[in-house]
Amino acid sequence: MNLSQASLQRLELLAQDSLKRVLLPCPLDQRAFDFSSNDYLCLSQRADIVEAGHACAGKYGAGATGSRLLSGNLECFEELEAQVAEFKNAEAALVFSTGYQANSTGLAALLDKNLWGGMVGGTEPLVFTDRLNHASLHHACQLAGVKQVRFRHNDMAHLAELLNKHTDSTQPKIIVSETVFGMEGDLLPIDQLAELALQHKAVVYLDEAHATGVWGPQGRGLGAIQHPAIDTLKTMGHWVIMGTFSKAVGVSGAYIACSEIFKQYLLNRCTGFVYSTAPSPFVIGAVRKALEIIPGLNVERETLHTAAETLRTKAQELGFDTGLSNTHIVPLVVGSNTACLKLKSHLQQAGIRTSAVRPPTVPPNAARVRLALNTGHSPAVYEQLLQALASWRVST
Ligand SMILES: Cc1ncc(COP(=O)(O)O)c(C=O)c1O
Structure with missing residues (x-):
């Protein structure tokens, strides 16, 4: 069977189940x-945002010319990252070309056994994931080679039960969820999740793709709410927030908002950052303008x-x-x-x-x-x- 025949056969099977996409x-x-x-x-169509994209491309060029670690670390990226950190009330932020890339490779870097090896003797982290998490979050777990402990969708009692099963474990615990679920359209009970994470000293990784711009104080996402458990997790560096510029922000790209030290780790070990050309300056200019507008x-x-x-x-x-x-x-x-x-x-x-x-x-x-x-x-x-x-x- 050649590639065309194999592809055709697969497409026919998808069509039989009404699953073929066009x-x-x-x-x-x-x-x-x-x-x-x-x-x-509706920010993708705003003239001032499009104009800001043109102005940034006019200043820096159409492309970034390389990975940020090589020729691509233009001033506009540093400026956007400072703006995102302020927008998310985080210590630091790192920008990516797409949300899929930020999740699949950024979360994979957080789940990397070698990150945790030094602290706890090389055991893989225990990863607690909502059953309805986005494909890119599943991909990260596959890439890191870690087994997911899945909790029922938004069911904090089930998450607590699973965390309690592992109270005597020396493995680091990481909880992964969306804050607004893209296909269900419901909100994460973020305060309960933060309290559980604190109780179990877990790291929290949240995907704010559908919340950024629309939910939380001034559209800063649910992760930006004031809550004592969240404040403590932030101080511990256990509050890692991913979000995209591709949905309510109206442009494309993504960020991970986190502690400065975790940002430094990511820019060394996150493959999607290290081995990929930085986003186009047009995108950066447009996103910077959109983030200025969103709180209002x-x-x-x-x-x-x-x-x-x-x-x-x-x-x-x-x-x-x-x-x-x-x-x-x-x-x-x-x-x-x-x-x-x-x-x-x-x-x-x-x-x-x-x-x-x-x-x-x-x-x-x-x-x-x-x-x-x-x-x-x-x-x-x-x-x-x-x-x-x-x-x-x-x-x-
Ligand atoms: C929850 C969630 N995370 C991540 C992504 C990926 O974002 P992007 O489209 O910017 O790659 C999406 C997009 O569909 C999403 O819905």
Whole structure:
């Protein structure tokens, strides 16, 4: 069998299970009806942000020319990292080209047995992970070769039970979770998680991809809330926060906000940082401007949260299952992959673009149409969406 035959066979198997993905055009003039985009604050289109990207590229060039450890350590990266550290109320920050890269290689560096070897005699860390964590977080565990101890989604009692099973272990403990779950649209009980981590002297690694810009004080993420356990974990250097610039920030790239010493470790040992060209200066300029703007958008965040609450209520009244959602991400959980594709196509015919989220992104039989709300959606668009949802109900 040659490569084309093997690929075709695999694609046919995916299609049989309604799991084959295809690339569709995303016309700019239909953005107002788009519920599949993660541009939650519509910052990707703001003229001042685009302009700031151009200005930074004008000053530093289109590309960074190399890894930060070689030719690429332009002043603008250091400036952005100082800004991110301030934004997240952290000691330091390190910038990456994508969130996937930050998680898969940054978390893998944190889980590296050689990091912990000196302290505890070379045993691998015990990694406690939420069952619904993003693929990039799973990838990090695979890359580091560590076994995950998985707790039920957002179930802090289950996490406590698992941590208690290992109280006499000399292995370092690391807890990994998202703060806003991208496919469920629910919030991590972060204060409970922080208290448990402190009790067990665990390191916390949180992914704020969907929270950055939208949740927490002035959109700084849930990890920026004031809480005594969080403050103590920060002082211990046990509070590591990852987030992206690719969703509400409206650009691309990611950060890890942490202690200065862990940043120094990462820039020595994190493969995605060491062996990759630094992001384009355009991205850095645009992100810097977006981060200046975000704290001032409380009214927009409030509007988004109110719209989500209203949509959830109305969708539930129509008989839809919105799962665990309590954020600006509202899934319509339908179960089967075929029903999911049919609902997506029904909404598409009504002019509303959505995402059909199927396994392995979500567990088996938990396929859903994901509605990601943004500040550009008008009352008329919500009305159009609800009418389409009502007509789906009538037709099924
Ligand atoms: C929770 C979470 N983490 C990380 C990522 C990866 O971020 P990026 O798209 O910037 O690579 C995503 C994107 O889908 C995500 O949803």
